[in-house]
Amino acid sequence: MKPFRYLEYLKKHKGGRLENVATFLSxxxxxxxxxxxxxxxxxxxxxANDEFAHVGISKLIENQVIIKIMxxxxxxxxxxxxxxxxxxxxxxxxxxxxxVFECKDNPIRWNKSIKTSQPICLKxxxxxxxxxxxxxxxxxxxxxNDITKFKKSIILQLxxxxxxxYDIHKFIYQDWHKWNILxxxxxxKTRTYNAFGKKWxxxxxxxxxxxxxxFARSNIKKHLEPYELADQIALILDIFNVDQEIAIAxxxxxxxxxxxxxxxxxxxxx
Numbered sequence: 320m321k322p323f324r325y326l327e328y329l330k331k332h333k334g335g336r337l338e339n340v341a342t343f344l345s346x347x348x349x350x351x352x353x354x355x356x357x358x359x360x361x362x363x364x365x366x367a368n369d370e371f372a373h374v375g376i377s378k379l380i381e382n383q384v385i386i387k388i389m390x391x392x393x394x395x396x397x398x399x400x401x402x403x404x405x406x407x408x409x410x411x412x413x414x415x416x417x418x419v420f421e422c423k424d425n426p427i428r429w430n431k432s433i434k435t436s437q438p439i440c441l442k443x444x445x446x447x448x449x450x451x452x453x454x455x456x457x458x459x460x461x462x463x464n465d466i467t468k469f470k471k472s473i474i475l476q477l478x479x480x481x482x483x484x485y486d487i488h489k490f491i492y493q494d495w496h497k498w499n500i501l502x503x504x505x506x507x508k509t510r511t512y513n514a515f516g517k518k519w520x521x522x523x524x525x526x527x528x529x530x531x532x533x534f535a536r537s538n539i540k541k542h543l544e545p546y547e548l549a550d551q552i553a554l555i556l557d558i559f560n561v562d563q564e565i566a567i568a569x570x571x572x573x574x575x576x577x578x579x580x581x582x583x584x585x586x587x588x589x
Contacts, residue, residue, distance in 0.1 A: 355439050355450070357386055360432035370394050370535060373429035376455060383455040384417065388429055388439060391421060391447040394535035399449060401490070401534035408488060411510070412480040414501065414532040418452040456530060458504070462497035469525035470559065471589040473502075476521055477529050477555050478582060482514035485548045494536040495554040501530040515579060545575050552578065562588065 357375035364371045371390035376383050389395035402416035409415070423444025428437065439450065458464060466473055477500070484490040505528040510521040553570035556562065565585055572578045 355386060355452075356436050357388075357433060357439060358436045361385070363432045364426070364430045366432075371426060371429075372535075375433070377452070379417070379452070383457070385451075385453045385455050386439070387451040387453070388424065389449045389451065389535075390426070391449050395449040397537065398451065398534045401537050401539065402451065402453070404488070404490075404539055410480070410484070410488075411505075411507075411528065412476060412530055414456070414530050415454045416451060417454065420450050422448060422450060424448050453532070456501045456503045458502040460498045461500045461502050461529065464502050466502065466527070469527050472521060472523065472525050473500075473527065473529050474555065474559050474561065474589060475586060476510065476524070478552060478585070479510075479512035479514070479519040479521065480529075481548070481551050481555065482519060482579075482582070483512045485543060485551070486514040488539065489541060489543055490537065490539050491543065491547050492531060492534075492537050492551060494533055495551070495558060497558060499531060499533045500558075501532055503528045503530050515575065517579075545573055545578065548575065549573075549578050552582065556585070561585065 355377055357373075357377055359376045360373065361376065362372070362374040364373050367373075370392070372395075373388040375386050375388075377386040378384070387398075389398065399419050402419065405413045406416055422440035424439055424441050424446060425444055426446050426448075461473065481492070484492070504526055505524055506526075507524055507528070510524055510528075512519040512521075549569050549572040553566045556566035556569070562585070565581060565588075569578060569581045572581065
């Protein structure tokens with residue numbers, strides 16, 4: 320499989336966490352598909368909920384990167400599609416993909432956490448896998464960090480980003496939980512999101528930014544229903560235990576106007 324060729328010409332964008340994605344892609348191409356080594360397991364296939372995937376840490380130009388070994392099925396293809404889309408349309412709250420390719424390997428090697436560094440892509444591999452290389456965010460997920468002091472900013476960034484994804488990108492995430500929301504630092508003091516003809520402004524990021532990862536359940540489609548946005552916002556509020564009555568009310572909304580009105584209420588109450 321050819322890598323995402325357009326990455327070669329991708330310029331650094333505002334909010335980008337990798338200094339030069341084109342440089343990382345070029346390094347991937349020089350490295351070759353059979354020369355990757357996983358140094359440490361983050362999640363073994365046995366730990367994955369319902370789809371074979373081994374997630375580990377590797378090295379690229381002396382930088383740590385995430386490497387995901389996914390069974391070459393519908394969900395892996397969907398993850399590839401989403402990462403590909405956001406390489407063309409980068410977003411500050413979406414993890415940055417670097418390189419994607421296919422190779423053969425033996426699934427039994429990746430059922431458990433590895434104890435020593437292991438190469439991937441065996442010459443005598445029996446199964447087809449999609450390999451995804453993406454940026455490594457060292458702080459981990461919000462589940463691994465105390466976000467009390469900047470919780471409001473994180474919640475609003477996620478809500479406003481979700482509005483923008485829905486309205487501009489026709490993107491629905493659909494895998495909301497704390498371990499899929501990574502925590503990164505940012506030099507942006509403020510952030511502005513555009514959705515439904517309005518600017519949604521974060522007045523103070525407090526130096527932190529939520530970044531979504533894992534897109535096997537996500538989708539981009541031409542037409543979305545209001546309830547799909549309502550469900551996303553309600554799930555975000557539920558994750559952070561924000562006013563359950565409003566979360567339920569938003570989840571019951573059947574039109575965009577009502578959803579936006581409730582979001583304004585939430586923004587003031589936080």
